């Protein structure tokens with residue numbers, strides 16, 4: 333049996349400052365080593381001051397993952413030597429003398445399966461090593477400490493995953509959850525990094541370190557399952573070790589023998605006092621948390637009659653559900669849900685395309701009203717939407733410039749239907765015999781009008797003429 337557990341590092345990207353100093357939490361796009369101070373550079377005598385907002389955001393993640401938040405949290409020094417760690421220890425949390433990390437014993441449901449959350453801890457991110465060329469062949473390694481001290485939440489699961497597919501689903505659920513909470517932008521480069529622990533059968537546990545994308549962790553786990561199974565089949569012991577994912581070669585490579593927890597010589601962090609969290613503070617945090625994705629999903633189904641599957645897609649994505657909330661009214665909620673989940677998501681099928689959309693709630697609301705009010709067909713509506721998201725121009729302007737307005741006046745439609753009747757004598761005769769073939773003629777009218785004919789009025793005229 334395959335057993336997989338995960339450690340997910342999630343940066344709290346929405347904070348102003350780092351975990352223990354006033355340097356910017358947003359270290360991206362800054363010249364190397366310009367976002368540092370004595371605290372995050374680990375200079376002797378500097379003292380850390382805990383960022384209260386970081387504790388609150390980490391507690392929100394814990395609550396959203398059904399974890400217990402203890403009434404006292406404390407910090408530990410995890411000692412190891414690596415050039416990206418200026419103090420030679422990382423300030424993190426460790427449940428050495430009872431649970432003092434920000435969360436423990438939680439659970440997440442994915443497709444009816446429960447994934448248990450063992451622990452959530454708040455810690456600082458190390459700096460970044462920058463290699464010239466690849467990390468294996470490089471002659472020069474540079475260190476950038478801009479990231480050092482960035483607030484990070486580590487989420488540790490129990491080994492409850494049976495296959496890589498469950499891992500991918502879980503990670504997507506988790507990314508949606510932290511984004512919905514407004515604590516992290518999981519799709520920013522490096523904002524969410526995953527380590528996977530995997531064992532096959534009764535073999536040793538192998539750790540795959542620091543995989544940057546969800547697609548790659550799935551591939552890395554698949555690779556490990558095959559590698560470990562083939563060792564087991566040949567009676568070779570699987571070594572307990574840490575392996576790296578080689579993105580270019582799509583394989584895992586042995587990095588070092590795995591350290592044990594005792595190798596880190598955890599020490600209580602004496603420079604940060606034990607922090608008390610009261611029940612009142614927790615209750616206050618709960619009231620500040622946005623509506624959960626599940627609650628949102630249920631509301632969409634119950635209040636607006638949106639089909640469950642559409643509600644699931646819409647509620648999971650913060651960008652699109654925000655757009656829905658800002659654009660819908662009582663009369664057009666279903667139409668808007670439809671436009672967003674089929675047409676809009678179809679146009680913007682990648683993260684990058686989504687970020688480029690020039691779409692406002694006004695665009696979507698006007699479009700839905702025009703479709704509900706039969707001023708635009710679904711087809712013309714799609715064309716109008718495409719133009720709006722590219723240019724940001726208002727609907728009325730787009731409709732007149734592309735000449736998309738509905739053809740609903742009977743006399744123009746009659747003329748077009750005359751033409752179709754002349755061209756399609758056989759189909760007309762058939763439709764007189766067998767009314768169910770009438771859609772063929774509707775299709776012909778649609779094609780002649782480039783999708784602008786009002787389908788209901790067209791059908792009405794056709795039925796009259798055929799009877």
Ligand SMILES: [Zn+2]
Pocket residue numbers: 350353354355367368369370371372373481
């Ligand atoms: Zn600093």
